[in-house]
Amino acid sequence: MVQASRDAAFVEFDRVQKSYDGQTLVVKDLNLSIPKGEFLTMLGPSGSGKTTCLMMLAGFETATHGEIRISGRNINDVPPHKRGIGMVFQNYALFPHMSVAENLAFPLEVRKMDRAEREAKVKRALDMVQMGQFANRRPAQLSGGQQQRIALARALVFEPELVLMDEPLGALDKQLREHMQFEIKHIADNLGITVVYVTHDQTEALTMSDRVAVFNDGRIQQLAPPDELYEAPVNSFVAQFIGENNTLEGIVTVMDQNRCVVRLDSGDEIDAKPVNVARVGDRTKVSIRPERVEFNKSRLQPGAHTLRARVEEFIYMGDMFRTRLSVAGNDEFIIKSRNAPDQTRLQPGQEIEIGWLPEDCRALDAA
Incomplete structure (x- = not known):
């Protein structure tokens, strides 16, 4: 688990605001620092601003005000494909006409890697999620859980320092979802990567995270490790939203x-x-x-x-x-x-x- 004493912030939101219509703020003065290697979950109800924050970090949305930094570099104007971020979506977003191996090789081809290096990295990523024997299959030939493993492998294949996950387990059944929670956490810990994870599932957040940021009405209501969040909620919203x-x-x-x-x-x-x-x-x-x-x-x-x-x-x-x-x-x-x-x-x-x-x-x- 990441210790609070870690100094330099890896990801920073500095007074970040977001409005879609120029009037209503869906994210309000967000200040958040995430150290390297932390598994941070943004948790909250629909419309609380958590997904918008993730999309701004990914580059799919633009901040109305403030700065977003990675390793001290302002990335506000950096396009998504140049941010070096891995991304896992709820709907997997796999290319249906490509094999599993081709899906994983795609982000490596974009980065102009030679064939031998691509094949080595694809094999390593598939082995990491225990899917090596499925390299030649198409996504449609895989179960939902298998597709999610492939989506995770594709996000990790180019060895990013930061991986963003947007409700990645929402489409899975309860038993598989619980199994994948531990799988993702173990992989993140073993690789030492930084993960920013978005969910509305409080159990998921408490199970996987080093820290949880509870969002409501565009603001972080409380930012704390899971045990502190549950045992010591700072207001009525957090107390009601986290656990019974x-x-x-x-x-x-x-x-x-x-x-x-x-x-x-x-x-x-x-x-x-x-x-x-x-x-x-x-x-x-x-x-x-x-x-x-x-x-x-x-x-x-x-x-x-x-x-x-x-x-x-x-x-x-x-x-x-x-x-x-x-x-x-x-x-x-x-x-x-x-x-x-x-x-x-x-x-x-x-x-x-x-x-x-x-x-x-x-x-x-x-x-």
């Missing part, structure tokens, strides 16, 4: 540096960690992850805060149980608990007491 999340709404009644008291709309009072609230009287959404909530009293830790709850739904999911509760006016409050011999199976309508530690409860903005 419970929220309870209320007003801050007590405030100090490391603790606040929130009077919920139900009248209950709970302690929370103040993250995105400023003063007493602020409206807040309190965030608690489902796996941090406990309903087995023997497992409640000292200092845990408790609330009464009613079981609405209990779902068996094999390795875990998912329980939906009514808590303090929220009928969609979720608990996730592992399937263990000593774990209680709850019944709809059952009244229980739930609890969590105050440090797992974050007071965020009310938006």
Whole structure:
């Protein structure tokens, strides 16, 4: 994994803006530095600006304002084919009339490589994605997963330092998609290349990335390693977008540096960690992850805060149980608990007491 202490930025967005109509900004004052060798994912809902950022870096879109640099060089006016960037698309973009080997050789021919060097690089790239035996096949003779491997090999065949991936696994089924996530990550790590990856799939982002940039409304809401993003969201949008999340709404009644008291709309009072609230009287959404909530009293830790709850739904999911509760006016409050011999199976309508530690409860903005 890339360490935050790495100094020189390899890819830089410096105050970058993008507008298609001259009025509405789809990317707003983007400042982002990506060190060499990092796997960075741009994550966000449709229309958040993530794909536009990738297209500007690739050269298929032009920044309205600001600079994009690679190794300190401004590439705003450099055409896409001269940026030396590998690109993998969701639809593979393979030439149907060419064999697999010819598809991989094409970017090498464009770079005027001699035949012997082309053949060596094509073989190496195909072996890298375990597709060496398919060199003479046409794309139509391959499965979706095989075509995606070939698209990845073609992006890597000329040994670029930077590879961009735009929703590359979106067309694959769930099992193959999960397998390819690890394949792509392992290849990127082994080659030491820099990857900028765009997806709307949060699990994909958390699984593959060194850091994740969460986009919304043309801005990065939070830029952090996956564990920090999940465990310590900085605002309500990130908390809701990354993983499953419970929220309870209320007003801050007590405030100090490391603790606040929130009077919920139900009248209950709970302690929370103040993250995105400023003063007493602020409206807040309190965030608690489902796996941090406990309903087995023997497992409640000292200092845990408790609330009464009613079981609405209990779902068996094999390795875990998912329980939906009514808590303090929220009928969609979720608990996730592992399937263990000593774990209680709850019944709809059952009244229980739930609890969590105050440090797992974050007071965020009310938006």
